[in-house]
Amino acid sequence: MSESTGWVLLVWLGSCLGCYVIGRARGAPLLGLLLGLLCGPLGLLLILLIDRRPVCPVCHGRLIFAAAYQQGGPKCCPHCKARLRWRSARDPHSAAAVYFGNGPMIAEAEPTTDN
Ligand SMILES: [Zn+2]
Numbered sequence: 001m002s003e004s005t006g007w008v009l010l011v012w013l014g015s016c017l018g019c020y021v022i023g024r025a026r027g028a029p030l031l032g033l034l035l036g037l038l039c040g041p042l043g044l045l046l047i048l049l050i051d052r053r054p055v056c057p058v059c060h061g062r063l064i065f066a067a068a069y070q071q072g073g074p075k076c077c078p079h080c081k082a083r084l085r086w087r088s089a090r091d092p093h094s095a096a097a098v099y100f101g102n103g104p105m106i107a108e109a110e111p112t113t114d115n
Contacts, residue, residue: 012040019043027052057109058082073107083110 016036023032028050035043053062054073061079076083089104090096 012036015040015043019047022047023050026050027054052104054105054107056080056082056084057107063107073105077107083112084108085110 016033019032019036020029021032022044023029023035026032026047028047031050032043032047035046037043039046051062053064055061056063056077056079059077059080059082061077063073063077063084073086074084084107086105086107089106
């Protein structure tokens with residue numbers, strides 16, 4: 001293996017790792033990894049165009065969503081402090097939900113109850 005081949009391989013692997021890390025922060029880790037594998041350094045630019053994080057229904061700010069939440073993301077928007085509740089994008093009784101799980105979670109504004 002020549003020295004230049006080694007450098008290309010190193011840059012490609014670094015791009016894969018970078019794409020995965022950025023994709024994970026934006027809710028698309030596998031897509032990030034795939035872009036890194038297929039496009040190399042160009043994948044780093046492409047993954048920056050993709051953002052699958054859920055948005056606040058009130059201010060449309062991006063919300064942090066981690067798989068660790070399972071049932072959803074934050075209870076209140078970090079931008080506008082609106083109270084949020086989370087629901088599955090899929091009807092829980094649909095065939096898709098039965099076979100593929102709940103799917104992506106969507107934030108809804110919780111109605112205010114203060115009088
Ligand atoms: Zn908000």
